[in-house]
Amino acid sequence: MASSEALPVLLKQLRLSTIARLWESFLTRAEEEHWRPAQYLAALCEQELNERHSRRIERFTKDSRLPIGKTLVTFDFSQTPTVRPERIEALAQNSDWVKRAENLLFFGPSGVGKTHLAAAISHGLIEQSIRVRYFTTTALVQEMQQARADLQLEKFLAKLDKFSVIILDDLGYVKKTDAETHVLFELIAHRYETGSIIITSNQPFGEWDKIFTDPSMTVAAIDRVVHHATIIEIEADSFRKRQAISRNINTSLGQDLPSGESYT
Known part of the structure; x- marks a missing residue:
């Protein structure tokens, strides 16, 4: 059975970059809040999927x-x-x-x-x-x-x-x-x-x-x-x-006003 020391390498090989970055902080939280193992794993997987989605949307938006x-x-x-x-x-x-x-x-x-x-x-x-x-x-x-x-x-x-x-x-x-x-x-x-x-x-x-x-x-x-x-x-x-007409009207109104006065 692989030891926890090998986990960063394994996660890198699996291309689970988000889990590799968060697993230790999530483990600390899981221990403090008494999460079940399945809850801890689900939380990590959810973060991995969310970040992958965000990166994909960012890439698709740029490519569009x-x-x-x-x-x-x-x-x-x-x-x-x-x-x-x-x-x-x-x-x-x-x-x-x-x-x-x-x-x-x-x-x-x-x-x-x-x-x-x-x-x-x-x-x-x-x-x-x-x-x-x-x-x-x-x-x-x-x-x-x-x-x-x-x-x-x-x-x-x-x-x-x-x-x-x-x-x-x-x-x-x-x-x-x-x-x-x-x-x-x-x-x-x-x-x-x-x-x-x-x-x-x-x-x-x-x-x-x-x-x-x-x-x-x-x-x-x-x-x-x-x-x-x-x-x-x-x-x-x-x-x-319409925007051009509005600008022209506003400009005309401003020019017609006596010095020091303005419309509100």
């Missing part, structure tokens, strides 16, 4: 490249009356749709919070240990074009497979060229029924012929995207536009 600060807590639902908070929260907290390789589409004009909602939902998924990767669509298309030029497109797509969810932000800004639309369609076809895509776009389906050069490709892309999809349309004024 999600925009900073865009969470459900920071989203103002009062400015988007057509978006139900409970629906967004359900998509963030229940990952069944991802396990079914379903898609999520946000449509609406620029500045209404499409990217924010996509990122907020993704943060919720990451908390459930689901891997997500954010891209602006134009940047991803450029990477895929380079991969194709290097005869590495298949390998590039395979690397994306490790992410259960891919975000294509601002789909409508892709240039309408054969090279760009073909690689974009290849990505959509590659992930069909195998991995989820979250798309944000200021162009409804009726205008996707401005994205894809070929009508049959347009139909095929839409068909694959919507086959298993949740579609959320946002009807609201641009957050950025």
